[in-house]
Amino acid sequence: MAFLTLQSLSKAFGDFTAVRDVDLSVAKGEFVSLLGPSGCGKTTTLQMIAGLVEPTKGTITLDGRDITHEKPNRRGLGIVFQSYALFPHMTVADNVAFGLEMRKIGKAERERRVKEILGLVHLAPFAERYPRQLSGGQRQRVAIARALVIEPPVLLLDEPLSNLDAKLREEMQFELRRIQRSVGTTTIMVTHDQAEALSISDRVVVMEQGRMTQIDAPYRLYERPATAFISSFVGKMNRIDAVWRGGRAEAAGLALPSEAASLSEGVAAHVAVRPEKIVLGAPGQGLFDGTVSSRFFLGSYWLFNVETPVGTVIVSLPNQGAEPVAEGATVSLRWQPESAAVIAAGAAA
Amino acid sequence: MKSRALTPWLLVSPATLLFLGLVVLPLILTVILSFHVYDHSTGIKDGFTVAHYVRVLTDDYYLTIFWRTLRLAALTTLICVLIGAPEAYVLSRMGDPWRSIFLLVIIGPLLVSVVVRAFGWSMLLGSTGLLNQTLRALGLDPVRLLYTETAIVIALVHVMLPFMVIPVWTALQKLDPAVEAAAWSLGASRFTALRRVVLPQVSLGMLSGSLIVFGLSASAFAIPGLLGGRRLKMAATLVYDEYMSELNWPLGAAIAIIVLAANLVIMLGYNRLVETRARRALG
Ligand SMILES: Nc1ncnc2c1ncn2[C@@H]1O[C@H](COP(=O)(O)OP(=O)(O)O)[C@@H](O)[C@H]1O
Numbered sequence A: 001m002a003f004l005t006l007q008s009l010s011k012a013f014g015d016f017t018a019v020r021d022v023d024l025s026v027a028k029g030e031f032v033s034l035l036g037p038s039g040c041g042k043t044t045t046l047q048m049i050a051g052l053v054e055p056t057k058g059t060i061t062l063d064g065r066d067i068t069h070e071k072p073n074r075r076g077l078g079i080v081f082q083s084y085a086l087f088p089h090m091t092v093a094d095n096v097a098f099g100l101e102m103r104k105i106g107k108a109e110r111e112r113r114v115k116e117i118l119g120l121v122h123l124a125p126f127a128e129r130y131p132r133q134l135s136g137g138q139r140q141r142v143a144i145a146r147a148l149v150i151e152p153p154v155l156l157l158d159e160p161l162s163n164l165d166a167k168l169r170e171e172m173q174f175e176l177r178r179i180q181r182s183v184g185t186t187t188i189m190v191t192h193d194q195a196e197a198l199s200i201s202d203r204v205v206v207m208e209q210g211r212m213t214q215i216d217a218p219y220r221l222y223e224r225p226a227t228a229f230i231s232s233f234v235g236k237m238n239r240i241d242a243v244w245r246g247g248r249a250e251a252a253g254l255a256l257p258s259e260a261a262s263l264s265e266g267v268a269a270h271v272a273v274r275p276e277k278i279v280l281g282a283p284g285q286g287l288f289d290g291t292v293s294s295r296f297f298l299g300s301y302w303l304f305n306v307e308t309p310v311g312t313v314i315v316s317l318p319n320q321g322a323e324p325v326a327e328g329a330t331v332s333l334r335w336q337p338e339s340a341a342v343i344a345a346g347a348a349a
Numbered sequence B: 001m002k003s004r005a006l007t008p009w010l011l012v013s014p015a016t017l018l019f020l021g022l023v024v025l026p027l028i029l030t031v032i033l034s035f036h037v038y039d040h041s042t043g044i045k046d047g048f049t050v051a052h053y054v055r056v057l058t059d060d061y062y063l064t065i066f067w068r069t070l071r072l073a074a075l076t077t078l079i080c081v082l083i084g085a086p087e088a089y090v091l092s093r094m095g096d097p098w099r100s101i102f103l104l105v106i107i108g109p110l111l112v113s114v115v116v117r118a119f120g121w122s123m124l125l126g127s128t129g130l131l132n133q134t135l136r137a138l139g140l141d142p143v144r145l146l147y148t149e150t151a152i153v154i155a156l157v158h159v160m161l162p163f164m165v166i167p168v169w170t171a172l173q174k175l176d177p178a179v180e181a182a183a184w185s186l187g188a189s190r191f192t193a194l195r196r197v198v199l200p201q202v203s204l205g206m207l208s209g210s211l212i213v214f215g216l217s218a219s220a221f222a223i224p225g226l227l228g229g230r231r232l233k234m235a236a237t238l239v240y241d242e243y244m245s246e247l248n249w250p251l252g253a254a255i256a257i258i259v260l261a262a263n264l265v266i267m268l269g270y271n272r273l274v275e276t277r278a279r280r281a282l283g
């Protein structure tokens, strides 16, 4: 059952439409990510839900109540800003207590809840510090605690991890998911980082130029990207130029195995195959042969660029401890038909 | 190595010389002068006396003027805070062409001499000035504003406002707009967000603005001179009179030193009071 619903939500700045006809229903307790490149309208969408940007068109419904025109201080949503927006002149405890104070909650109760939430985000020893005395990761957790302590029906996160360095970001992704699981708050997170969106969300909403183009579980999004844009944006993807002929995709005179597709005869298409779905073998034992032009060691896996008659193909192999195929070696490539999707070349950019 | 140790001293020496020559030296001379004996028939004589200080600090005439100076400077500062801080806030939230235009409108008056502006006010507020002509045209009684404390305060506020707006505006520039939005999202009304979140963060800007405005108002000369008339003297006009009309330079010097000391004590005390509180939170 939908808890938060956006209906044909749009926002225009002058004659520029930043968000166009967004429809989305989020279930209670769900963790949804808005994923898209910078400038595609993610922040604007989130701020419309938060009440900080007035929609040009459309409605927002929360738990059956129309909140489209409600003031932000009446919506009671928890928001974590990209810059964290902590109150610099208040201690961590006062920052967190602010929302409770606004709700006129008594001092004893306030202190108890602040203590509890600071424990949850592992910041109990820092209660009396000022934000400037904290590291980036700690500030981010203060911002989350401050938003969660008011027990909001929905938690909105705007690129909460983008200001952190790579290692801390990964840690905080797990942390964020852990906190969200233990509190059970419905959460919408904005991000331009596909790995982040895939790793922590229940569902991912892909946005392109103000529109939503796909809403799916991370696994489905990865395996079945709806548009060429998504396939290139989410994870690495080989796109082999081919022509649809006699019910098969043909490239460089070779028939490429793929899923069935309903395309008209002779139309240009892409065969989309994930690098990890391709199997390398001895020369002559696959669909076609190729030469390894370069390879990269990425810790848990290897990445190979293979020159083939159908173009350069990227192949990845898990690192199993042994030295893999050398650069310059000839290899054969093959994949299962169900691992390759055929997308008409004209379908979206 | 020795020359390197000298470099910083050489670098600051022009400024130091300027400061010594233009501030410290005249100040020392003024202090010395204030302890000289003065005789109405023969003028300044050698000999040490504290009589001028005693006279200034015990004579009601002088005390009234000091009290007026303090009162008007404090009132000007208060009004500048009340007008200037919201003005700076509105300015900081304006869109681009308007912000530059209004900033220019606020700073623009600084380009016109204080004397010219004081004359402008006296033409506006005079008994046949624009204000009273308008009142008469509307069939209302004219008001006497020129040569009153009200006129002095109005003109002082006009002159001092940029010195309040600019530091507050600078403090607001450093403020993340999302911080205010965060307060709203936590349930604060616009007013509460301003009071609890924005105001504390610009308090240092308001403090430095207040210090400048108070200091300049307490030592203002042209405005009380032109808009206060002969009767309503303030500290600076009093010193001027002692020097130029009474020719009692030692007494004038004593007044100047007392005003300087009082100004310093008030400003440093105020600074300590507010700043220690603000600094602790803002770092
Ligand atoms: N207040 C505004 N006025 C005009 N254009 C804006 C405003 N806010 C955002 N935009 C434009 O709307 C588009 C989407 O912005 P935003 O939602 O911030 O993107 P994202 O968060 O996905 O990077 C951008 O092209 C941006 O320039």
Ligand SMILES: [Mg+2]
Pocket: A042, A043, A044, A159
């Ligand atoms: Mg954004």
